[in-house]
Amino acid sequence: MDPAKKQGCPQKVQEITHRLLNWYDKNARTLPWRYDHHEAGNPYHTWLSEVMLQQTTVITVIDYFHRFIAKWPTLKDLASASEEGVLTNWQGLGYYSRARNLLKCARYVQNELGGSFPKDLPILLKLPGVGPYTAAAISSIAFQQKHVPVDGNIIRVMSRLYGLKTPLPDLKGDIENLVKSYSNNSKPGNFAQGLMDFGATLCRPKKPSCDSCPLQNQCIAYAENTQHLIPFRKPKPQKPTRFGRAFLIYDKNGLLLLQKRPEKGLLANMMEVPSTLWSTDSDEVERSFFDISADGKFTRLDQTVKHTFTHFHLELDVYHGGVNDFKPRCATTKWVAPNALNTHPLPTLMKKVIRAGGFS
Numbered sequence: 001m002d003p004a005k006k007q008g009c010p011q012k013v014q015e016i017t018h019r020l021l022n023w024y025d026k027n028a029r030t031l032p033w034r035y036d037h038h039e040a041g042n043p044y045h046t047w048l049s050e051v052m053l054q055q056t057t058v059i060t061v062i063d064y065f066h067r068f069i070a071k072w073p074t075l076k077d078l079a080s081a082s083e084e085g086v087l088t089n090w091q092g093l094g095y096y097s098r099a100r101n102l103l104k105c106a107r108y109v110q111n112e113l114g115g116s117f118p119k120d121l122p123i124l125l126k127l128p129g130v131g132p133y134t135a136a137a138i139s140s141i142a143f144q145q146k147h148v149p150v151d152g153n154i155i156r157v158m159s160r161l162y163g164l165k166t167p168l169p170d171l172k173g174d175i176e177n178l179v180k181s182y183s184n185n186s187k188p189g190n191f192a193q194g195l196m197d198f199g200a201t202l203c204r205p206k207k208p209s210c211d212s213c214p215l216q217n218q219c220i221a222y223a224e225n226t227q228h229l230i231p232f233r234k235p236k237p238q239k240p241t242r243f244g245r246a247f248l249i250y251d252k253n254g255l256l257l258l259q260k261r262p263e264k265g266l267l268a269n270m271m272e273v274p275s276t277l278w279s280t281d282s283d284e285v286e287r288s289f290f291d292i293s294a295d296g297k298f299t300r301l302d303q304t305v306k307h308t309f310t311h312f313h314l315e316l317d318v319y320h321g322g323v324n325d326f327k328p329r330c331a332t333t334k335w336v337a338p339n340a341l342n343t344h345p346l347p348t349l350m351k352k353v354i355r356a357g358g359f360s
């Protein structure tokens with residue numbers, strides 16, 4: 001990035017700031033975690049929504065936000081919740097480490113900080129699950145501190161306005177330097193939310209609405225007709241596929257066996273049906289299959305359950321069988337009635353497996 005772009009031309013910064021704030025005044029999205037956009041936000045609502053919005057769309061988060069606020073209206077209420085309760089209500093949002101960190105953060109703020117979120121960035125960054133983006137969002141939106149959070153929308157808007165050709169993920173560092181020029185405005189919360197809304201509704205990833213864009217004459221990508229290409233991305237490596245086998249084990253009363261996953265790692269502390277290792281090595285899968293299947297006779301279902309995680313694809317063959325004397329290999333198991341499954345924190349993958357066996 002050349003020095004002028006890196007610092008942001010003062011005249012361009014002033015013009016973009018003025019136009020964006022005017023646009024936001026007229027076009028701000030109505031969202032349940034936002035107050036009147038002339039006022040600062042509620043720190044608890046801002047934090048909760050921003051954690052939920054990580055890797056998740058706004059339309060999906062709205063329902064979950066309402067659900068959490070109805071169940072835990074205040075930070076104090078959430079801090080007193082059980083991890084199982086939070087995970088159960090988080091089902092379907094994915095990235096479950098966010099839910100565990102959410103509870104850790106609520107307890108830390110309540111017990112160590114007197115129940116009040118800090119407004120200063122360095123202290124916010126020390127909170128569990130709060131990274132640079134979330135800290136800047138809370139600081140600017142809830143406390144009107146002069147910071148600009150950098151998310152996907154803001155990266156896209158700024159890279160187009162300045163015609164930046166650096167591909168992601170390297171581009172993010174350039175944008176973080178660039179937005180410092182925009183932090184010294186009188187309405188940091190409105191500016192941050194205005195950029196988010198602008199990127200979500202006008203400067204979209206595909207088919208941006210350039211003809212109705214109030215920043216059109218400031219946009220280098222539009223002038224160069226590269227708005228459909230920017231931001232550039234490096235090719236992503238292909239995800240490997242792992243394989244495994246899952247077991248729907250039910251007793252003579254029709255109860256289904258669930259077990260709790262380990263405290264650390266993927267889907268930590270979530271509930272699951274017993275399964276083999278998930279591996280790209282078919283021999284490993286086969287060995288762990290015989291280790292489980294020795295306890296009973298199981299029939300393979302025709303359907304293979306497929307699921308995609310951040311770093312790999314997974315394909316599970318599903319087996320089912322009734323047993324009279326199954327001895328679980330871990331202490332954290334329970335027999336659950338089919339109509340009570342939704343009261344347990346089951347990840348989407350396990351819901352797919354259970355549906356495949358006709359238990360949902």
